[in-house]
Amino acid sequence: MERAVGTVVRGLRGPIVNQGDDIGQIVVDTVLNTAKTEGYDIQDQDIIAITESIVARAQGNxxxxxxxxxxxxxxxxxxxxxxxxxxxxxxxxxxxxxxxxxxxxxxxxxxxxxxxxxxxxxxxxxxxxxxxxxxxxxxxxxxxxxxxxxxxxxxxxxxxxxxxxxxxxxxxxxxxxxxxxxxxxxxxxxxxxxxxxxxxxxxxxxxxxxxxxxxxxxxxxxxxxxxxxxxxxxxxxxxxxxxxxxxxxxxLFPANCQPLVEDIQAKLKDATGKNVEVMVYGDGAFKDPVGKIWELADPIVSPAYTSGLTGTPNEVKLKYLADNNFSDLRGEELREAIANHIQNKKEDLVGAMEAQGTTPRRLTDLIGSLADLTSGSGDKGTPFVYIQGYFDNYTN
Missing domain, CATH: 3.40.50 (Rossmann fold)
Structure with a gap:
């Protein structure tokens, strides 16, 4: 059966972290326990995002x-x-x-x-x-x-x-x-x-x-x-x-986070056999149209991330395909045509008409903004954000 849901974002509740705590093990335990209690499976290319504040607290920075x-x-x-x-x-x-x-x-x-x-x-x-x-x-x-x-x-x-x-x-x-x-x-x-x-x-x-x-x-x-x-x-x-x-x-902003994200990725791989991407995130990069604040007061959205989060999206615009390439098709014919186009899209769509209107930002900036909006800065108590299906497309 085809999945009827694309990207799913969950704010994971974790313990209050203090100086000297093993933040890597806390993240791994939280991910594994939450997957079990909430009834979802950990998959390849899932993403766990950890707020910088928690990392800095554990570091005592x-x-x-x-x-x-x-x-x-x-x-x-x-x-x-x-x-x-x-x-x-x-x-x-x-x-x-x-x-x-x-x-x-x-x-x-x-x-x-x-x-x-x-x-x-x-x-x-x-x-x-x-x-x-x-x-x-x-x-x-x-x-x-x-x-x-x-x-x-x-x-x-x-x-x-x-x-x-x-x-x-x-x-x-x-x-x-x-x-x-x-x-x-x-x-x-x-x-x-x-x-x-x-x-x-x-x-x-x-x-x-x-x-x-x-x-x-x-x-x-x-x-x-x-x-x-x-x-x-x-x-x-x-x-x-x-x-x-x-x-x-x-x-302070956390320092030397790269070993942490790689360690978490390795421990989740050992525990599940799946390759989960890991990032530390701070402020997202988005603008409030009322207050006019565009949020990013940190020097960078993500100070550390695993290699699978490098780069920018390489996506086509579905409505462009439907309105232009396949405007004469309907129903199942249209679905198959678009799916085939996605499966055979070029590896680099920079400058392509069908990519116009997709978001030209780095993956870490996009995902960090998604995580920041999910966790918020108040009392939600979800310093870890678990994202599934982010790299899926219409054909998955």
Missing amino acids: YASIDDIAADVQAKFDGKTIGVLFPILSRNRFSNLLKGIARGAKDIVLMLSFPADEVGNHLVDIEELDAKGVNPWTDVLNEEEFRQHFGYKKHAFTGVDYIDYYKELVESEGATCKVIFSNNPQSILDYTKHVLTCDIHSRVRTKRILNSRGAETVYGLDDLLTESLNGSGFNPEYGLLGSNKATEDTVK
Whole structure:
């Protein structure tokens, strides 16, 4: 009998994971137990996705505000620091800003506008047009911004991030001047020593600053790249991808995850005889049409995955085939024609008309987004996501 269901996604409930736990064995046990209790079979090309937060907790990859402050102090040595392009997020940036301020005396905080790079808005772009403000050329100080736009609270959090961030800096004993610009070199009118806090545009920002006369340039990815006084660290991403853990600590993005995913794959192979793909995932990459946030505040969707998740989809558009190649067919004839076309499709459909409209993204970004939407970031208690049938098509 043909299957009547394609992709199936299950959020798997697991135990609360703490530092030092064997996360690999926990994942394997959870998958095997859930398959047994829920009555489904483990198959080749199934996927188990594990949220990065659980991995980092098991690794004990934490750092304190004092650890951040010590690294900032060592790198900037008391100079006025231009803190550039932070995202507007209490979870993501508040403790980082405390640490930066604790390691500094004077800060110039430069915010992008109308929004940060992941879509959190300080002001609606329509208001810029109404006030005749050009976000690509104009540089505003705090007084000018307030004169134009007043006091704005974030639609979802109810926070005025200008005041909130300024107060965080000043609470640590540092001074804080706030300016608004989308041009990285604007900060150089205030200081030649810069900590750029953008995520996906950080390489460009550093290049521009270094080429325009900056004397000290670091990014969040350059802080805590090695352990400081026993702290956690991430050699590749530093503080990027970190989250607030407690009022005094942050949980860093997990490090060295590749051995973990390969170990889980091997253990599931030994237990079931099936080749299950494994990935660690963080934020998905998708945009909220209301809040305008596009979510991806981690430096990458998946820091580690097994080899079967490499590449991009190679799919044809069924409705294109039905409307064009086989528009004269109906019923079983149409089904057979489309099935035959799929079974004989080229291995590389880039540029082919029948592939137009399929999603041109990496598999890990697509699957990571699916997993992130499934597990959520709240109290669902499903840090593991089990996906079946993702690589199936109409012929399976």
